[in-house]
Amino acid sequence: MKLSNGRWRGLAFVDIETNGGVATVDGITEVGIVEVDEDGVREWSQLIRPEGRIPEFIQRLTGISNEMVADAPRFAEVAEEIYNRLDGRLFIAHNARFDYGFLRNAFERVGLPLRPPVLCTVKLSRALFPEHRRHGLDALIERHGLVVGDRHRALADAQLVWQFWQLIHRQLDGELIDTTIARLLGRPALPPHLDPSIIDELPETPGVYLFFGENDLPLYVGKSKDIRTRVLSHFSADHSSAKEMSLSQQLRRIEWIETAGEVGALLLEAKLVKERQPIHNRRLRRSSGLCAWQLVADGEGGWRPVLVRGPDLDPGRQDNLFGFFTSQTAATKALRTLADEHALCQACLGLEKVRSGQPCFGYQIKRCKGACIGAESRGLHGARLMMALQKLRVERWPYAGPVGLREGEALHVVDNWCWLGTARSEDEVHALLESGRPAFDLDVWKILTKALAKGRVVKLGAAGAVGG
Template identity: 60%
Template sequence: MNAALRLPPGGLAFVDIETTGGPAQRESITEIGIVQVDEDGVREWSSLVRPESRIPDYIQRLTGIDDDMVANAPGFAEIADAVFDRLDGRLFVAHNARFDHGHLRAAFRRAGLDIRPQVLCTVKLSRRLFPDHRRHSLDHLIERHGLAVAERHRALGDAHLLWQFWQKIHERFPPGHIAALVRELVGHPSLPPQLDPQQIADLPDSPGVYLFYGERGAGAAGTDDAARSGPGADSLPLYIGKSTRLRSRVLSHFAADHQSDRELSLSQQVRRIEWITTAGEIGALLKEAGLVKRLQPTHNRLLRRNRDLCAWRLATDMIGDWQLELVHAADLDFGRRDDLYGFFRSRREATHRLRALAREHALCPPLLGLDKHPQGTRCFDFQLKRCRGACHGGESPQAHALRLIEALHAMKVQHWPWPDAVGLREGTAIHVVDGWRWLGTATDEAMLADILEAGRPAFDLDVYKILVKAVQRLPVVRL
């Protein structure tokens, strides 16, 4: 072995895996290859692995590994101890290491083992050593450094390419320079290799919203403080989040050790991060809700736009009897009503909740409009002893109505307490609100005037929930 090669304590393990293309949280590894390098020399080891699902055709064409080849191969649990022994105590070196390390960590957990090696990504190392080159895929490293290819897209073949790359860079750079870079990169193992570290360095640790963009994302970040421009209209983000400490929250996405497929997917796809600073937590919550509904990021499950928002309205008919009516946000000014109960994202959800309420409080479903039933006869729920008889005169309409009002009390919608728009002061910003609608955020009188002159947005349930809590926390300014 070349004497110029400086090895870390415990040595190196150059690692590559092949998978079915499935997530880390399933048995998707099909092959593992490891090249161990230490003071005793170089040793190679590899094994096919039986996954829990079939290998897709395109993966078979890429790797040459098909279902027949792995049919009698061991499952990962059967070779977990052998893999553990070859990795334990060594510097784990892989190309796009988050992928290989993430899949192996998850597989070890399922096998009842926990391994926490120091991890070095050769994509990151190549970017630091050769900043003038834009691309650092393994194919580009092969071409750029003249690496000898034996079996491309096979685990041991690709692991051996990394060992060759390690030798090539030691021929070109002083060992001390490489060792310093390795110490720095291993000390910051959580950033995806394709993400510019300068973006993380520029992130403020203040309240705001962050946007993750993929390969084709474009645009510019923004701030309510006008330090940067607004998010680019010509691109769609992968994910939008909020935090009172932007930098810490963004870093937490990349330090999750792939305990969820969502975090792993995000770390593999993100290419650029943008952010919008806000005056505080309420501003961040409101900005996040607005951006998610407008841009519809693929990885956001909550805060999505909902056009079927509805509520139960309790009113009296022509003869003074209480009755329930399902009303929609598009038809009524939800923010200023004092006779609404619930808020539901669909008619089905509203009906299901009312049926549960009827069973819980022994209310009569036909009188609530949930079932059709001949007037004056006993309903089906009465026969099951779940109704007190208001359907056939066994209970007075007034008594039934009082119990209905009592049952609905916990679902009462908060009534807007002011006649016009007000401002909620948060730091140097004022959030302008009217009828539980967020009209905008102003930092000066001109912005405030523009917001008050603009039209009101549609009623939004997520904004309503934010503002109901915000009016209890922030000073209210009459406008």
């Protein structure tokens, strides 16, 4: 079996126990590591005192009590030793996302960045034994006859993963195992002009990433709930997509900005695409022809549509606004379609010019009810027009003033469907409110209409104070 391959100098079979399931909040209570390299096999374990208490049900599951960890070291006290045991090795764990996620967060809190290649033996088992449905550790114990020690203790479970590793290398073809591991590790062929070290720095957090070409030409802005995974996916796809291949060949540099969550990433992506105008972002690079229909009184008891364009658009404050269109042509086409579907008078809508008192073309072919010649009252025609437009209605801003949309520790400050920015303190909120509102952005509006409906909205009081 391969213990090293140039990318790592040995193997580390890892398991941890915790006092909860959230890596950014809960703490590690025990670490177990089996180190395997050319010098042999070494085992190490350590109880750790977490910040919070261990819940009763976890004590029953693991056998680790609050009394057992009362005199144990904090993670920071043993971080360097654990780091040295993992650094430069292939990190192997069952459900590795859990173990690696906790350890990475713990290391980051003490200023030690952990970036080993990570292999999950749940995924490895699924790939090597696809005929089986269950691949949890208990299923592997039963199926392969693994020798169980103190189940749900860190070192004992790490030993089980090491046993599984030895078993597959005894039973299966080594080339098959190596090929499967290489695929699961997903290390793509990197773009030829990109510094390979940047890949190990990419965070597994929500945010926005920016690709740059020669002379810092903006190539692409993207967003993801996991920046690292999304960036690497660009490179693994470059053989099958002409766009990805072109992007890979042009790429010289990557930047990224971490956000509190997905909403922050969406908002920042929309903003940066407008500012940077990257050549590979076409969807969000909207033209300046944005417009909408607004109904105004026609003076005869009815309504007539008026096209409101670009800088005159203020959806948060304007009444009777309908639809967003990227051009006057698109807006006119949509209105004509509604006129045909609802037998509306195109002359009254301003879509057709006729002399006063003369019938429009639609009336002559029985597609208009005669508002143009008084056969239908302007009031009734206006009411039917209003009903026809309802599916395109743009809601006014539903709050008395600016609000904050809470996402983790961040607060997205929003006013009249415009994103002012993201704050992490009351001073920052106040500064954003003082900065003025940006121009209306359709992409931001789409993001906010969904996010405000589902998210935690807080009122912003005087001087930017955050209310309940």
